[in-house]
Amino acid sequence: MERLRHYTGVLPATFMIVVFMLAPLTIIFVYSFLTPGDYGGVKFEFSTEAYTQLLFQKNLFDEVEFDTSYLTIAFRSIWVATVAVVGSLALGFPAAYYIAQQPESRRNTLLLLITIPFWTNLLIRTYCWILVLRDTGLINNLLIGLGVTDEPIKMLYTEGAIALGLVYTYVPFMVLPIYAALERLDKRLIEASRDLYANRWTTLRHVTLPLASPGIVAGSILVFIPALGAFIAPDLLGGGKKLMLGSLVQLQFSAARDWPFGSALTMVIMSAVLICLLLFAVNQRRNEGGFQH
Amino acid sequence: MQDAITINGLTKSYPGTPPVRALKGSDLSIRDNEFFTLLGPSGCGKTTLLRLIAGFEVPTDGTLKLFGENISKLPPEKRPVNTVFQHYSLFPHMNVLENVAYGLLRQGKPDARRTAQEMLDLVHLGEFAKRRPSQLSGGQQQRVALARALAPHPRVLLLDEPLSALDLKLRQSMRAELKRLQRETGITFVFVTHDQEEALSMSDRIAVMSRGEIQQVARPAEIYEYPATRFVAEFIGDANFFEATPRMNGDSAATYHVSDSIRFAGPALPANAKGGKVTVMFRLEKARIAPGRADGSLGGTISDIEYLGSQTEYRVTLDDGMSVAVRSENHQDGTAIAEVGSQATVEVDPEAIRVLVA
Ligand SMILES: Nc1ncnc2c1ncn2[C@@H]1O[C@H](COP(=O)(O)OP(=O)(O)OP(=O)(O)O)[C@@H](O)[C@H]1O
Ligand SMILES: [Mg+2]
Numbered sequence: 001m002e003r004l005r006h007y008t009g010v011l012p013a014t015f016m017i018v019v020f021m022l023a024p025l026t027i028i029f030v031y032s033f034l035t036p037g038d039y040g041g042v043k044f045e046f047s048t049e050a051y052t053q054l055l056f057q058k059n060l061f062d063e064v065e066f067d068t069s070y071l072t073i074a075f076r077s078i079w080v081a082t083v084a085v086v087g088s089l090a091l092g093f094p095a096a097y098y099i100a101q102q103p104e105s106r107r108n109t110l111l112l113l114i115t116i117p118f119w120t121n122l123l124i125r126t127y128c129w130i131l132v133l134r135d136t137g138l139i140n141n142l143l144i145g146l147g148v149t150d151e152p153i154k155m156l157y158t159e160g161a162i163a164l165g166l167v168y169t170y171v172p173f174m175v176l177p178i179y180a181a182l183e184r185l186d187k188r189l190i191e192a193s194r195d196l197y198a199n200r201w202t203t204l205r206h207v208t209l210p211l212a213s214p215g216i217v218a219g220s221i222l223v224f225i226p227a228l229g230a231f232i233a234p235d236l237l238g239g240g241k242k243l244m245l246g247s248l249v250q251l252q253f254s255a256a257r258d259w260p261f262g263s264a265l266t267m268v269i270m271s272a273v274l275i276c277l278l279l280f281a282v283n284q285r286r287n288e289g290g291f292q293h
Numbered sequence: 294m295q296d297a298i299t300i301n302g303l304t305k306s307y308p309g310t311p312p313v314r315a316l317k318g319s320d321l322s323i324r325d326n327e328f329f330t331l332l333g334p335s336g337c338g339k340t341t342l343l344r345l346i347a348g349f350e351v352p353t354d355g356t357l358k359l360f361g362e363n364i365s366k367l368p369p370e371k372r373p374v375n376t377v378f379q380h381y382s383l384f385p386h387m388n389v390l391e392n393v394a395y396g397l398l399r400q401g402k403p404d405a406r407r408t409a410q411e412m413l414d415l416v417h418l419g420e421f422a423k424r425r426p427s428q429l430s431g432g433q434q435q436r437v438a439l440a441r442a443l444a445p446h447p448r449v450l451l452l453d454e455p456l457s458a459l460d461l462k463l464r465q466s467m468r469a470e471l472k473r474l475q476r477e478t479g480i481t482f483v484f485v486t487h488d489q490e491e492a493l494s495m496s497d498r499i500a501v502m503s504r505g506e507i508q509q510v511a512r513p514a515e516i517y518e519y520p521a522t523r524f525v526a527e528f529i530g531d532a533n534f535f536e537a538t539p540r541m542n543g544d545s546a547a548t549y550h551v552s553d554s555i556r557f558a559g560p561a562l563p564a565n566a567k568g569g570k571v572t573v574m575f576r577l578e579k580a581r582i583a584p585g586r587a588d589g590s591l592g593g594t595i596s597d598i599e600y601l602g603s604q605t606e607y608r609v610t611l612d613d614g615m616s617v618a619v620r621s622e623n624h625q626d627g628t629a630i631a632e633v634g635s636q637a638t639v640e641v642d643p644e645a646i647r648v649l650v651a
Contacts, residue, residue: 191349192382194369196396197445206395210386 032263040257050264070248077245080159080234081227084166085174088223089216091167092174096215097208099175100182111179114172126165126236133161133237157239165233170226174219181215182208217284225273245269295360297449297481298323298346303355305341315341317505318355323449323483324498325360328475330484332492333502334528339485342502343451346483347376360448370399375442377452381434383426389413389437390422396445412440415474432463436470443474449481456491468495489529493517501525523572523649532574533617539571539648546643549573552613555591559646572649577620579645582607583638584631591617591639598629605629609637 032050034042057067099110117125132138135152143149155161185208193203209216231246240247245265252262298321305316315338323329331339344350345357348369357365364372375396383392393412397405413419416436426434435455442450452471456464472495475482486492492499493513500510501524509521520526523534537549539562549557549571557573586592596616597608604620605627611617619639621630631637 186382188378188380188382189384191369192376192378192384193395194349195347195374195376196441197370197399198395199368199370202399206399207384 028263028266032260032267034260036258036260038257040253040259042259047260050258050260051268053261054264054268073243073245073248076159076242077228080162080166080244081224083159083163084170084227085220085224087163087167088171088174089220092171092219093178093212093216095171096175096178096182099179100185107183111176114175117168118172122169122232123236126169126232129161129165129168129237130156133164156237157241159238159242161237162234162244165237166223166227166230169230169233170223173222173226177218177222178212178215181212181218185211217280221277228273229269294325296322296358297325297327297360298483299356299358299361300342301356301358303342303345303357304353305338305345305350306353315505316345319505319507321500321507321510323481325481326479328472328482328484328495328497330486330492330496330499331502332486332489332499332529334487337502338505339487339502340453341505343376343453343483343485346449347374347451348372373448375445375447375450377438377442377450377455379453379455379457381426381438383434383437383441385426387425388422389418389424389426389429392426392437393441393444395441400445402445409440409444412444413437415443415477416440416470432459432467435459435467439471439474443478443480446478447480449483452482452484454485454487456486457488464491471495493529501528503528517576519647520574520649523574526574526647526649531577531618531620533577533580534572534574535615536570537573538569539566547648549646549648552615554613555611555615557641557646558643559648560643563648563650566648566650574647574649575641575645577606577618578604578622579641580617580619581640582609582619582621582630583640584635585638586636587638591641593617593637593639595631595633595635595637598633600627600629607637609639 031042033046033048035045035047035049037043052064054070055066056064057069059065095114099107099114102110130137133156134140135154135156137156139155140149140152143153144151189207189211190203193207194200198206229246229249231244231250234240234242234244234247235250238244243251249262249265249269252258252265256262300319300321302318302320303316304314304318307313307315319342331342333339341350345352348364348367348371352365356363359372359374384395387395390406390409390413394405394409397408402408410419410422413422416439418433418436418440421429421433421437426437429437435458439455455471456467459467468491471482471484484492484495493516496513498510498512499516501508501516503524509516509525511519511521516525517530520529526532526534535549535551535555535557537551537557540548540550541562542548542558545561547559547561549559551557551573557575559573562571591609591611593609593611593616595607596610597606599606599608600623601620603623605623606618606620607629608616608618617639
């Protein structure tokens with residue numbers, strides 16, 4: 001009886017995992033070993049072409065050559081995602097810290113404000129950034145109007161614009177876990193630190209930051225992973241000229257009509273992220289199981 | 294010698310409707326090198342006073358001096374004062390040694406590590422240096438908190454009910470340990486408790502507080518023997534109280550008339566008495582009880598007997614309905630002097646009578 005109840009209890013969760021995670025993953029995994037169909041889709045013929053394509057390219061003479069173009073895209077994506085994480089942290093930590101300091105009634109309002117951007121479509125919000133950043137956009141008009149510069153500063157279609165768009169999109173994912181960690185933090189520890197000759201800053205550094213680090217780590221992961229696969233900001237703000245991983249995958253399922261390659265890319269990115277997370281978790285455990293509360 | 298802490302008209306109101314007046318214009322001097330205790334019931338403002346001294350709260354009014362220097366405006370980290378918190382508040386992400394060294398490191402003291410280790414040895418936790426606070430028992434955490442607060446050698450150490458979370462045995466051994474540390478370090482201790490036994494046994498002087506006001510500041514024996522107010526007399530120890538009309542017998546003695554049949558011979562009326570009725574009191578163990586009736590004494594019927602181990606408490610209903618309690622030592626085998634319902638006589642020496650005007 002107990003057992004039965006146990007099994008019925010986990011049923012919804014199992015259902016969710018199978019339908020929304022395992023099934024799509026299996027399809028992607030299978031597709032990545034098939035041959036591209038002529039008009040998209042796949043032909044059911046086994047092939048590892050999709051994977052070799054990642055690093056090797058056939059030249060005009062049908063010889064296989066090592067090719068770094070996709071690696072370059074991967075590194076560019078990692079770099080931009082890292083910048084997005086750092087940017088979100090720089091913005092998100094002070095925001096979370098500020099909210100956690102407010103009286104309780106005020107905090108919920110502020111948290112709601114943080115999530116408000118989610119209420120509007122991402123595409124539209126990203127378009128708005130084009131209006132802000134382009135040569136005849138808000139910022140450049142303002143700068144020229146103020147006489148700071150004569151010619152518009154090129155901001156749109158740069159890697160900086162992509163990073164900005166990513167920070168803008170994902171910063172709430174940084175704020176929320178850090179806020180949760182700071183809110184849980186025992187305020188009496190702050191007083192203990194002040195009592196022991198630490199001023200505000202040294203207290204932040206030696207007590208608040210270390211104790212909030214689980215939140216910081218969680219936030220960084222939550223920003224890094226979607227930023228790595230994002231394609232709206234790279235396409236719209238980067239002009240699609242410098243490809244990112246997300247755009248590359250998206251391209252395979254649309255214009256390039258190479259579903260197996262898109263699937264293979266997805267599998268490789270996902271595995272890489274998983275391996276990194278695992279290594280991180282193991283390392284964390286070795287450091288005395290992280291922070292005990 | 295200069296006083297360690299001097300407060301004048303110190304007031305603290307917390308915002309609210311109406312505002313909470315946690316401390317109402319207190320005056321107090323705490324001497325250097327003293328084991329000073331703040332004693333009072335829950336909510337009387339002990340923690341508030343301690344937090345004002347530590348710098349976690351800003352006074353609403355009044356001044357606060359540390360060795361003659363006004364520190365009312367200094368932030369906590371600028372005050373040479375450390376706190377042992379009630380819930381220890383050890384840093385969970387640091388090991389025991391790092392916790393103890395924290396204050397020294399923030400002060401930029403050289404040899405922080407060695408001093409911290411010495412401090413740990415002083416509280417007998419030398420071999421626990423590498424452990425996390427969560428891996429220690431409550432009593433050990435308490436001693437780490439003590440070592441952490443003592444390590445920077447503050448001029449004043451504040452302790453907010455540091456023993457309240459410990460069990461009875463541990464609490465008693467920690468009392469002795471705290472006294473020893475205070476003597477060995479020569480640091481002024483300001484100790485908060487609502488446990489009268491703790492206060493009486495450890496302190497050089499005690500301040501008894503009630504509803505944000507300091508009622509009396511004195512040595513433990515004086516607090517017990519000569520309470521300044523009825524609140525102090527009731528809060529510390531047990532006593533019988535009577536409303537009485539005084540009649541002077543010369544300059545040094547008076548008789549206090551409680552009713553037609555009850556009167557106490559006692560000391561002269563205090564100079565600050567306003568006339569009219571006063572309160573007379575005597576401690577339960579200062580009176581004697583004997584079986585049977587005798588002339589000229591308090592007589593009545595024993596209504597209750599309580600055996601307390603080393604003592605027995607008798608409750609006697611006097612002839613006119615008032616009741617009085619007496620405690621007497623159990624010398625031989627602890628049998629009561631009489632049974633419930635039998636007649637008894639209560640005797641009180643004039644020297645045991647105290648007159649309270651507040
Ligand atoms: N931050 C605060 N805001 C509002 N009122 C407070 C605050 N802190 C304390 N008080 C009130 O001030 C009064 C004194 O509190 P305090 O904590 O100093 O009492 P205490 O003597 O330490 O009591 P206890 O023995 O229970 O610790 C209480 O009535 C309390 O409710
Ligand atoms: Mg308190």
